[in-house]
Amino acid sequence: MSRYFLITMLLACTGITAMARPNFNPHDLSVAWQAIKNDSPKRGQSLNAITITNNGKSTLPAGGWKIYFNSARMVEPVTPSGNATIAFLNGDLFSLTPSASFGELKPGQSVRIEFVDDDLVVNITDGPEGFYLVWDDQPEKGYNLGAFIVEPFSPSYPGLVTPAVIYDQNKNITDIPEEQLTRVFPTPVSYKETGGYFSYSSNTKINADPRFESELDNLRHFTEVVKSKSSPNTISLKCQEGLGAEAYELSVTPGNIIINASTPAGAFYAIQSLKTLIPPSAHSQKEIQIPCVEIKDE
Secondary structure: OOHHHHHHHHHHHHOOOOOOOOOOOHHHEEEEEEEEEEOOOOOOOEEEEEEEEEOOOOOEOOOOEEEEEEOOOOEOOEOOOOOEEEEEEEOOEEEEEEOOOOOOEOOOOEEEEEEEEOOOOOOHHHOOEEEEEEEOOOOOOOEEOOOEEEOOOOOOOOOOOOHHHHHHHHOOOOOOOHHHOOOOOOOOOEEEEEEEEEEEOOOOEEEEOHHHHHHHHHHOOOOOOOEOOOOOOEEEEEEOOOOOOOOEEEEEOOOEEEEEEOOHHHHHHHHHHHHHOOOHHHHHOOOEEEEEEEEEEO
């Protein structure tokens, strides 16, 4: 009995038939994405569609392949058009498998597949991308598809944010004069400028409560830390019971800077706020003018 006969009999007994991969170039397929409607079929979802067009000279078979793509949004497995199913794989990777109703895609023909995103579409970046085809009998290799087209959005989409909408929202915004801006960022609970400046220089001394020793390093950007009793031109870190765990009070006067806090965390945040009061050009100055303020935050 010949080897060929044995192989033929084995394939027949197991129901397996040898099938050659179709002579089809996946790059001949182009994909167009269209956002159809927001808040559909359910509120907070969006109905979308991709149209696959065969621009080649050979027929895409009805099955034996999957199309993979990326989507920043979760996609429902069941497609309203019923001609494909979509599976989530991992990260932002999905696969699209044709169903029994997909049919062959002959040269020049197009097929439309509707799908549902679990979020509203507000920008072209919300759409799918990175389409490629994988034959079932060669799962280790992917083939890029051809052109990807984004269909124009309809201005009637609920929740759609377009450049025109953004422009209309912002057209009346005007710049706030620099002198009206809060000098501390992020904006504290209470901020008041009291007039005048504290002159910070190499002669400025530091006076810190022992509980705030760990925060002294944050002040070395200002000057060499020299512990001193409260006197003119001093930065003082004082412990004040009753303030919240991350709360602080920062007072800058012409003669002193006083920080009140109940914990090292509060003192740390106060020092960060103090740093934002220093003008950007301070690194080139021997004496820095820090505006006088009264700040409370937590």
